[in-house]
Amino acid sequence: MIRLDNLTKVFDTPKGAVTAADHITMEVPAGEICILLGPSGCGKTTTLKMINRIVRPTSGKVFIDGEDTTDLDTQELRRNIGYVIQQIGLFPNMTIEENIAVVPKLLGWDKAKYKERARELMRMIALEPDAFLKRYPSELSGGQQQRIGVARALAADPPVMLMDEPFGAIDPINRAVIQDEFLKMQQELKKTIMFVSHDIDEAIKMGDRIAIFRAGNLEQYSRPDELLANPKDDFVESFLGEDRALKRLNLVKVRDMASEDVGTVAPDEDLQAALMRMDDHGYPGSIMMVNDRRQPVGVVQRSVARTTKGYCRDHFDTLPAVARLDDDLRKVASLMFAHDMTWLPCVDDEGRLCGQITQRAITHHLGSRYRVQQAEPVAEV
Structure with a gap:
């Protein structure tokens, strides 16, 4: 569903050119979650943002469902990609219902359809529609707002979602709850998701595949079990931690x-x-x-x-x-x-x-x- 072909981004700075992402080539099959993982400044968020052209690539191509997105209209491209960020980004002057309906309205959905879609998504994220749809973001907790951010990204039923540390600002207890609810939703929705994280435990829990970045390069791209069992080099091994064998406990069910x-x-x-x-x-x-x-x-x-x-x-x-x-x-x-x-x-x-x-x-x-x-x-x- 998502294919990156030698995707590269070079930023011009006062000190010279800086390569943030260097010839990234990878594929994410339909219906899978790919976690982009690595230390700060390694290029994972830049790579994510090149997919929906928030950051324009210096070179390389992005293919979605086999289609080269290079010549697609930017607004059309973004309306077909759900986007969730850590800062949530809800419009404070809009109700929760209006926030969820932003993209469906832009796509020309009729009122009855987008209202019903909002109610459907609220039930999906375990928030009672009658209790929350008419509220404003300031009336919700941080965890509730983050769920609304996920609902808004899903509103127009996009085949692809990009998520930039979507649960990073939430306390550990609520983060675990939202992760579990999201995985339950994913079992039903089967979206193709690129997901930036700093948390190796979150990556193992959430990801079908994990991409380890370092200084703009894609170091290793594997399924979690293979990554933990066979790290490519010393950097990947040290990033995974000395307890990587124990981390495999998360991957196996009773x-x-x-x-x-x-x-x-x-x-x-x-x-x-x-x-x-x-x-x-x-x-x-x-x-x-x-x-x-x-x-x-x-x-x-x-x-x-x-x-x-x-x-x-x-x-x-x-x-x-x-x-x-x-x-x-x-x-x-x-x-x-x-x-x-x-x-x-x-x-x-x-x-x-x-x-x-x-x-x-x-x-x-x-x-x-x-x-x-x-x-x-x-x-x-």
Whole structure:
């Protein structure tokens, strides 16, 4: 959907020519989010702004859906590209409805159509239309204004969106919420998005592809997993950080790791049966107890089963945490550390047991992309 062909920008300054973007060549497939990442002054925002001609290229071409945009009318080009910036840029003298409808009005939409579009987008960004459409930007919080900025960019249903640190000025809690809502919207809308960020964690969370810039050059352009596993050079490796293996925890969902082979006991089974099932499955310390709806309700400890008689329902410990199928491994690892557990049961939306996930499995998965071939296996401690 977006193709940059040797895109270059040279600025003339009192001290001479400065190359802000140097022969940038890359493609973003339709429906994907590409994050432009790098230190300040590396050329990522300049590259973004050349796409909608806020900054005019010195040389090179921009293609959108296969069409060379060089000779397109600038206003027409911009009306077909959604644009969101960190400073939001809402018109303070316009209501929220009027802000959202700016581009549809310029495109000649009739009143009923753009009003309905505004209501539809408000619902999409989780803001009640009747409560917000007649307000002015000054009456909204920063996070709410940022959502309106996203809605305005989507108003005319553009195939391409450019986003310049759109969530950078929002506090971490609201930023995470808006990121999650935006990703849910993207699953439905499938826009092609170029997204500038300084935040490597945001890039990994939001991006289908990540472009690392340095001093006007495109250093590496990869999918997040490949980028973290195989940084091209020392600069990229240092930019990603020494914890890049741990950053991969954000990329893997529980559903991709859960083991379906799980031993369980029922409340009305006796402790001897629990002990034998632990032996059968090789569980050294405990076994899960599930109810008649196959929902995990507790664990029976081996130490109790060996020394006590009776039924599981009378001798179990409450489960401190469970993992949902759509949780990422970062959340799972955090729960394990917080509750001093080496495994967690995995449950679906109804809370039914689907499997389990272990620290050992997570460690093996993380290391598999980084592990060099060794002549001899390392002895287990």
